[in-house]
Amino acid sequence: MMRPITPFLWLLFSAGGTVAALLFPVHLLLTGLAFPLGWLEAPHYETLHGLLKHPVTRLYLFALISLPLFHWAHRFRYTLYDGLQLKHLTELIAVLCYGTALLGTAMTAYLLWNIP
Amino acid sequence: MSGDPHYTLYHPRWYRRRVSVWWWLQNRTYTGFVLRELTSVFVAFFAVVYLWQLRALVQGPEAYAHFLARLGTPLFLVLHGVAFLFVLFHAVTWFNLAPKAMAVRLRGKRVPDWVVVGVNYAAWLFLSGAVAFIVLRG
Numbered sequence: 001m002m003r004p005i006t007p008f009l010w011l012l013f014s015a016g017g018t019v020a021a022l023l024f025p026v027h028l029l030l031t032g033l034a035f036p037l038g039w040l041e042a043p044h045y046e047t048l049h050g051l052l053k054h055p056v057t058r059l060y061l062f063a064l065i066s067l068p069l070f071h072w073a074h075r076f077r078y079t080l081y082d083g084l085q086l087k088h089l090t091e092l093i094a095v096l097c098y099g100t101a102l103l104g105t106a107m108t109a110y111l112l113w114n115i116p
Numbered sequence: 117m118s119g120d121p122h123y124t125l126y127h128p129r130w131y132r133r134r135v136s137v138w139w140w141l142q143n144r145t146y147t148g149f150v151l152r153e154l155t156s157v158f159v160a161f162f163a164v165v166y167l168w169q170l171r172a173l174v175q176g177p178e179a180y181a182h183f184l185a186r187l188g189t190p191l192f193l194v195l196h197g198v199a200f201l202f203v204l205f206h207a208v209t210w211f212n213l214a215p216k217a218m219a220v221r222l223r224g225k226r227v228p229d230w231v232v233v234g235v236n237y238a239a240w241l242f243l244s245g246a247v248a249f250i251v252l253r254g
Contacts, residue, residue, distance in 0.1 A: 014217075020159045021210040021236075024203045026244035028162050030251060031169065032196030036188040043251060045177040051250070052173060061170060065163050072160035079153040084137060104167060111170050 009074055009098070016071025023064060058112045066105040073097035155206035158199040211236040 035042035051057045077097045080086050086093065140146040165187075172183035186192060214236050215229035 017210055021207040022240050022243050024162055025207055026247045028200050028203055036193060042184055045180045048173055065166050068159050068163045072156040075153060075156035083150060108167055111174050115174055
């Protein structure tokens, strides 16, 4: 069932891994630690909302959220097979992993499309 | 001599040693491998945090203020601290594996591994600076 789209899934895994490696550390350091801990002042609502008006920002956020989700789906699928020895649940795990990534992608697209 | 020949269905049980779920803790290489595989969980976690932030920004200033307040709770600070270490581990292992995953050729010659790794780290530095500049300046 999965065979014909395997190269495509691997491409998403690879693209998502690159996006996460290049951009997640700085975003996580700022949003997750520097702002809440008061090392730096968190950007104001108007600032970020202004950035969101640019189509380039929306495209950037779409790639930033969606691709790493597919990276997770692909890698986590194999973590479950090998790490927890769940080979007998192959199809269920694949559906759950890629399904979650698809759901996250759809939600991101919906939100980005409906920015007032 | 009529009908199908009768076969006895018999399948021997293979001898298989049970492997513990914690097999990867006995060897440092295996531990590194499994930790690297687990980085994907934290990558997904942060992607969801960003999705949550996006939703707050679409909903309005109060939702954004609520989002910021939630990120300041001890639970999220600890989660983000751990997630940051795992995401860093993902980045470093990803860049170091880049030349092995894809051999780059220039004028028929293979580009040395250290150049490919170096370009990755340089891009990382540049993009991190650019993102920080845009987010902080607004």
